[in-house]
Amino acid sequence: MPLHPPYLLFLGDAPDSLAAKTATGIRHWRPEWCRGQMRLPGCAADLGLPDMTLEEARAADVRTLVVGVANRGGVIGESWREILMKAVDMGFDVAAGLHERLTDVPGLVQAAQRAGVQLHDVRHPTGRLAVANGVPRSGRRVLAVGTDCSVGKMYTMLAMEREMKTRGLKATFRATGQTGILIAGGGISVDAVVADFISGAAEALSPENDADHWDLIEGQGSLFHPSYAGVSLGLLHGAQPDGLILCHEPGRAHMRGLPGRQLPSLDECIRLNLECARLTNPDAVVVGMAFNTAGLSTEAATRLLGQTADAYGMPCVDPVRTGVGQLVTALVGRFGS
Amino acid sequence: MPLHPPYLLFLGDAPDSLAAKTATGIRHWRPEWCRGQMRLPGCAADLGLPDMTLEEARAADVRTLVVGVANRGGVIGESWREILMKAVDMGFDVAAGLHERLTDVPGLVQAAQRAGVQLHDVRHPTGRLAVANGVPRSGRRVLAVGTDCSVGKMYTMLAMEREMKTRGLKATFRATGQTGILIAGGGISVDAVVADFISGAAEALSPENDADHWDLIEGQGSLFHPSYAGVSLGLLHGAQPDGLILCHEPGRAHMRGLPGRQLPSLDECIRLNLECARLTNPDAVVVGMAFNTAGLSTEAATRLLGQTADAYGMPCVDPVRTGVGQLVTALVGRFGS
Numbered sequence: 169m170p171l172h173p174p175y176l177l178f179l180g181d182a183p184d185s186l187a188a189k190t191a192t193g194i195r196h197w198r199p200e201w202c203r204g205q206m207r208l209p210g211c212a213a214d215l216g217l218p219d220m221t222l223e224e225a226r227a228a229d230v231r232t233l234v235v236g237v238a239n240r241g242g243v244i245g246e247s248w249r250e251i252l253m254k255a256v257d258m259g260f261d262v263a264a265g266l267h268e269r270l271t272d273v274p275g276l277v278q279a280a281q282r283a284g285v286q287l288h289d290v291r292h293p294t295g296r297l298a299v300a301n302g303v304p305r306s307g308r309r310v311l312a313v314g315t316d317c318s319v320g321k322m323y324t325m326l327a328m329e330r331e332m333k334t335r336g337l338k339a340t341f342r343a344t345g346q347t348g349i350l351i352a353g354g355g356i357s358v359d360a361v362v363a364d365f366i367s368g369a370a371e372a373l374s375p376e377n378d379a380d381h382w383d384l385i386e387g388q389g390s391l392f393h394p395s396y397a398g399v400s401l402g403l404l405h406g407a408q409p410d411g412l413i414l415c416h417e418p419g420r421a422h423m424r425g426l427p428g429r430q431l432p433s434l435d436e437c438i439r440l441n442l443e444c445a446r447l448t449n450p451d452a453v454v455v456g457m458a459f460n461t462a463g464l465s466t467e468a469a470t471r472l473l474g475q476t477a478d479a480y481g482m483p484c485v486d487p488v489r490t491g492v493g494q495l496v497t498a499l500v501g502r503f504g505s
Numbered sequence: 506m507p508l509h510p511p512y513l514l515f516l517g518d519a520p521d522s523l524a525a526k527t528a529t530g531i532r533h534w535r536p537e538w539c540r541g542q543m544r545l546p547g548c549a550a551d552l553g554l555p556d557m558t559l560e561e562a563r564a565a566d567v568r569t570l571v572v573g574v575a576n577r578g579g580v581i582g583e584s585w586r587e588i589l590m591k592a593v594d595m596g597f598d599v600a601a602g603l604h605e606r607l608t609d610v611p612g613l614v615q616a617a618q619r620a621g622v623q624l625h626d627v628r629h630p631t632g633r634l635a636v637a638n639g640v641p642r643s644g645r646r647v648l649a650v651g652t653d654c655s656v657g658k659m660y661t662m663l664a665m666e667r668e669m670k671t672r673g674l675k676a677t678f679r680a681t682g683q684t685g686i687l688i689a690g691g692g693i694s695v696d697a698v699v700a701d702f703i704s705g706a707a708e709a710l711s712p713e714n715d716a717d718h719w720d721l722i723e724g725q726g727s728l729f730h731p732s733y734a735g736v737s738l739g740l741l742h743g744a745q746p747d748g749l750i751l752c753h754e755p756g757r758a759h760m761r762g763l764p765g766r767q768l769p770s771l772d773e774c775i776r777l778n779l780e781c782a783r784l785t786n787p788d789a790v791v792v793g794m795a796f797n798t799a800g801l802s803t804e805a806a807t808r809l810l811g812q813t814a815d816a817y818g819m820p821c822v823d824p825v826r827t828g829v830g831q832l833v834t835a836l837v838g839r840f841g842s
Contacts, residue, residue: 364736
């Protein structure tokens with residue numbers, strides 16, 4: 169069930185802009201879908217969008233109210249419930265990527281049924297999934313893989329989608345996590361499906377397509393993260409990527425959430441990802457790398473990206489600093505448009 | 506929540522003994538827990554246990570009625586419901602490993618609450634799981650891994666548990682699938698947990714223990730099965746095995762459920778499993794192999810097991826034909842008792 173833009177972004181009482189990072193991501197990647205923001209008293213986040221009431225949003229043809237804020241524990245704030253209920257009663261769809269479900273807010277399901285609108289708990293997959301079959305499908309695919317969690321996989325794939333569309337290529341970002349789903353207007357939170365269906369979810373997410381169409385599939389976790397590697401492997405097998413982009417944050421002290429546990433080397437990460445990818449796509453290659461160098465000076469970042477590109481014979485970019493043009497060029501150079 | 510033996514094994518109207526293979530496994534591995542069987546008219550399976558009514562089972566101190574039969578689709582037969590309800594009303598716990606849940610049988614949950622008994626849907630994990638942390642824990646662990654699904658991992662681990670106990674070693678079978686859980690009296694169906702928690706489930710399943718205690722952990726799937734490899738990898742990381750036993754069925758034409766897809770070589774399977782296992786246990790080794798040679802003649806099987814053992818420098822057994830004594834001897838030889 170796809171989401172319906174345009175969106176009104178609900179920021180609640182976000183104490184800072186970090187708490188509204190989901191909304192920030194949507195605003196950044198889908199500005200054309202974002203008609204306005206709604207803020208409660210005390211909200212310290214500001215997306216630079218018009219502040220709107222629900223009535224104003226309706227007049228602006230908004231179809232979905234998106235909860236773009238996360239508070240501690242991922243729960244739905246008491247003060248939000250009245251607004252969500254009113255939105256539903258007024259005929260808006262509502263979408264959220266929180267742990268707590270919209271469908272668990274007392275009365276909201278019934279109100280949505282009465283109003284004929286949808287509630288989207290994008291962190292919690294609902295559709296029926298099939299077990300993966302590993303059969304190749306037409307169309308081309310890129311998957312972001314990483315040395316760790318939270319190293320820029322979603323950002324890199326969204327940047328590549330934008331760059332490829334600018335060049336007139338057929339490209340679709342495929343979301344595998346909640347923020348990505350709100351940005352894409354659809355997708356599957358693969359880490360929330362029943363374990364038997366990880367690869368099946370990846371296959372469903374990226375169905376067969378035109379031979380010259382590219383899916384840019386958001387990665388999750390890392391084959392080297394002891395908490396989440398099963399998700400990463402299932403996604404890698406189901407995605408059947410032709411090209412991998414290796415994402416990394418230089419200088420990170422340890423695997424996310426696990427002090428003392430070192431990150432893998434780029435070599436290890438390339439080798440294991442390729443070996444596993446080739447189970448379902450024997451021709452898989454690593455096309456390039458995307459580093460998050462926010463912690464480095466411009467000089468140090470430029471030097472590191474250049475040295476890495478030389479050492480591995482493939483482009484190494486920082487999507488924020490340098491853009492992803494070189495990755496797209498390398499992809500097209502290898503596979504054609 | 507552990508299951509409570511002794512069991513009465515419910516065979517329903519099983520059309521043949523294969524339909525009652527769950528009950529057959531429990532009877533084989535836990536004869537001391539099996540007081541009787543209950544069969545409906547038309548049942549063609551027979552475990553060689555006394556046929557019992559619920560009243561007779563109560564007199565025989567049975568505590569749990571175990572649904573040991575699977576019909577097409579894994580549903581709970583209409584004709585079974587009355588018996589399940591009566592069992593609950595009489596104070597028996599009820600356990601089943603079907604797709605359809607006992608808790609979805611109309612009225613059964615309420616009846617269980619009234620009677621103060623438990624319903625165990627062992628295919629559907631219920632406890633709260635934590636995300637894995639990858640921290641080493643005391644005690645020793647063996648995990649069965651495989652070239653494919655359904656190559657004898659559960660059987661091998663149960664046979665090793667029995668052999669180790671016979672030798673006076675501290676050993677516990679740890680179940681990761683529904684039949685294993687009914688045999689062990691507890692465990693977690695790791696392929697049915699939410700994907701983020703696969704490794705966390707494996708860690709919870711095999712908690713820290715005495716330094717000389719062995720957990721024998723039932724494996725699931727294969728790193729080389731495109732449908733289920735994510736489950737296998739998460740289990741491998743969470744189990745943190747000291748020793749792996751590689752399970753294989755020689756001569757299998759293709760990966761289970763995927764005609765045309767070849768099995769990996771033993772070399773590939775050893776290498777990738779060890780590489781991945783060493784993320785959470787750098788000292789992991791393959792201790793031996795267990796082949797299901799049911800499809801071979803005695804001569805051919807003996808020759809193959811011998812040749813494989815010589816080639817790899819480790820024991821290669823068929824748990825049914827030869828027993829698993831050599832695997833236990835190799836384990837003790839390497840790690841001490």
